[in-house]
Amino acid sequence: MFQKILIANRGEIALRVLRACKELGIQTVVVHSTADADAMHVRLADESVCIGPPPSRDSYLNIHQIVAACEITGADAVHPGYGFLSENAKFADILAAHNITFIGPSGDHIRIMGDKIEAKRTAKRLGIPVVPGSDGAVTEEKEAKRIAAEIGYPVIIKASAGGGGRGMKVAHTEADLEVALQTARSEAGAAFGDDAVYIEKYLQKPRHIEVQVFGDGFGRGVHFGERDCSLQRRHQKVWEEANSPALNAEERSRIGSICATAIADLGYSGAGTIEFLYENGEFYFIEMNTRLQVEHPVTEAITGIDLVHEQIRVASGGGLSVKQEDIKFNGHAIECRINAEDPRAFTPSPGTITHFHTPGGLGIRVDSGVYSGYRIPPYYDSLIGKLIVHGRNRVECMMRLRRALDEFVVDGIKTTLPLFRDLVGNADIANGDYDIHWLEKYLAKEE
Known part of the structure; x- marks a missing residue:
């Protein structure tokens, strides 16, 4: 069992993980931004390390600062909570390279499931029922129209690297499809740095x-x-x-x-x-x-x-x-x-x-x-x-x-x-x- 776990998150989930660690007799370290200096989990942790100013990119998403906090405090594992770096394969890989356990799946599994197209292929291979749609990314309008005609309208276009509704558009007719495809790709590129999209059957009242x-x-x-x-x-x-x-x-x-x-x-x-x-x-x-x-x-x-x-x-x-x-x-x-x-x-x-x-x-x-x-x-x-x-x-x-x-x-x-x-x-x-x-x-x- 771990001796000391660093909690790389904030708010209620950081406190939730901290409580579990205390029940297991494990020492806790929390990292925090300057904006969270008075947060409850910071007050209750055995140790705390300030890792940067309020913006997430300078603190809770700063991998190097978090790894440094592990090394300074001697934490042998990191619990990422949810959000922030919890599904960041690079973070999991870097921790492994420093002999620090990432409390989560392997970087490879995070990568597979983080790519919506690859995740769908993997799910299908594992026998999980999937929504009818494209087998991979769709880039051409002609191909999009062919797939939509095969599975039937309405269809939904989704960002491969997406989440939270960004890069997601519904087309009810062929006339809608061109604009929906362009808009979804544009949003996906802006939000995730990856404009790959795929098409699925849009269910009416799921x-x-x-x-x-x-x-x-x-x-x-x-x-x-x-x-x-x-x-x-x-x-x-x-x-x-x-x-x-x-x-x-x-x-x-x-x-x-x-x-x-x-x-x-x-x-x-x-x-x-x-x-x-x-x-x-x-x-x-x-x-x-x-x-x-x-x-x-x-x-x-x-x-x-x-x-x-x-x-x-x-x-x-x-x-x-x-x-x-x-x-x-x-x-x-x-x-x-x-x-x-x-x-x-x-x-x-x-x-x-x-x-x-x-x-x-x-x-x-x-x-x-x-x-x-x-x-x-x-x-x-x-x-x-x-x-x-x-x-x-x-x-x-x-x-x-x-x-x-x-x-x-x-x-x-x-x-x-x-x-x-x-x-x-x-x-x-x-x-x-x-x-x-x-x-x-x-x-x-x-x-």
């Missing part, structure tokens, strides 16, 4: 279902069930739950087994999430995230298994602590992402939190690194906390969520709490009757 997987790096893989992440705004997840209200036990077992087998065959090590669009009883692979997800707590709630403990154990060479038959699913869990944003315009709302009171009681968990008097810096992601609620079934979970939202107080800044208070009272949400377009339509009606 749900976003993702399967949590783990590999031990020695040819064994397991799944921890699925999460439903269909409530999204601008391709950003807002509300996640497990299990999905849309799946039955047979579908859940089928897709879970496919993913666990694929991870084993890949020889994958650590946590991963295989993401699908789901429509009319069919699953279609869209991407794999080679890291811990923001929404991992809902899986922890229904399985009772600490996924960060599992990450650290696997990375240390200890293998998985559970077999597939040991993983049991209990009840229902929902996570709401609380952002420092205007709940209607969704514009950032940095500033000082004058009062911060979190809900409590049975089945309530709040992952947050903020506190009363904390000043939210304007430089980073607007997520300030996650409310996770667990109940014996979805009805109990929804009632508990309603109560918890009423208790949650954040003063001094605007947050998305009012949005969740509206959603929890909506009939479609109560019935689990929504898809990836539902929230956008709901917000449009409210304007």
Whole structure:
């Protein structure tokens, strides 16, 4: 087991990893920018190292500074959290070259799954169902028209190196395709430095279902069930739950087994999430995230298994602590992402939190690194906390969520709490009757 882990992140995920390390008796080092000197994880860590000014490129994305912090403090492993360098293959390779363990998969696996085209090819080879579309990058309009005609309109054009909705355009007719192709390539090049795009069938009313997987790096893989992440705004997840209200036990077992087998065959090590669009009883692979997800707590709630403990154990060479038959699913869990944003315009709302009171009681968990008097810096992601609620079934979970939202107080800044208070009272949400377009339509009606 590791002696000292450096946490290369900030905010609630840094605090989440720090807590797991303390429970395992592992010393912690956190790195931080000058803007985060008073952050909760900095206060609680055994050691802290300032690695630069507020801009991420000069601090949390500065690989050389992070490696230097490892060498100065004697950290023998790095946990990247999510975002920043968590899916950076170069970072994983550099750590390995310095005999520092990256708590995550190999650089090769990060590279494969970071390229959407190669990821789709790999998924297909591993027996994972994929969305009909091009086998590789599409550069010519003529080729794009041929593929679109074969799979049928509407189609969606996506950036190969993309994410977060950038470099993504929908074409409903052949007339739309030329403009969509040019726009997607232009956006992809500007955002990712790579203008490669590919084409897929655009599903009309799918749900976003993702399967949590783990590999031990020695040819064994397991799944921890699925999460439903269909409530999204601008391709950003807002509300996640497990299990999905849309799946039955047979579908859940089928897709879970496919993913666990694929991870084993890949020889994958650590946590991963295989993401699908789901429509009319069919699953279609869209991407794999080679890291811990923001929404991992809902899986922890229904399985009772600490996924960060599992990450650290696997990375240390200890293998998985559970077999597939040991993983049991209990009840229902929902996570709401609380952002420092205007709940209607969704514009950032940095500033000082004058009062911060979190809900409590049975089945309530709040992952947050903020506190009363904390000043939210304007430089980073607007997520300030996650409310996770667990109940014996979805009805109990929804009632508990309603109560918890009423208790949650954040003063001094605007947050998305009012949005969740509206959603929890909506009939479609109560019935689990929504898809990836539902929230956008709901917000449009409210304007």
